[in-house]
Amino acid sequence: MHSHLHTSYNANCEEIMTALDECHAKGFLHKALGNCNDIKVDVNKCLSAERYQRAKRNRDEARSNRRRIEEIWAKERELDQGPAVPPAAAANVAAAANTGAAKQ
Structure with a gap:
């Protein structure tokens, strides 16, 4: 059965x-x-091919919509929390803070 x-x-x-309609019209x-x-x-x-292309x-x-929404969410988070710091940069900042504390 089809739609x-x-x-x-x-x-x-x-x-x-x-x-197909014409063939069916020829009778039972x-x-x-x-x-x-x-x-x-x-x-x-x-x-089936049409359905596959539509899907x-x-x-x-x-x-595409999900990518766009995630970019908007990232911008909103950045505005709320400040600029995001990459994990490597955060580790460098933490290491520098520990070194400065050790010198005192």
């Missing part, structure tokens, strides 16, 4: 879907004898 065929999501499959016996099976397989392949676009868009 509704003639939608804007499936515009690239319109020609083959129309051929024509369908029952399997005369539309090859066209049906082609429709399923086309719909890929959605995934890529979601990743």
Whole structure:
């Protein structure tokens, strides 16, 4: 079973879907004898490819949006906490503070 065929999501499959509709219109016996099976397989392949492309676009868009949101969050954290200090620089600052305390 498949979803509704003639939608804007499936515009690239319109020609083959129309051929399937025409095959089905030839009557029950024509369908029952399997005369539309090859066209049906082609429709399923086309719909599957369309769904895959749509899912890929959605995934890529979601990743892009997530990157953008995380950049905004990082800027907000920086404003709240001050500039972020890389771990190596923080270790150098701590070591310098310990050395200064030892000299006194």
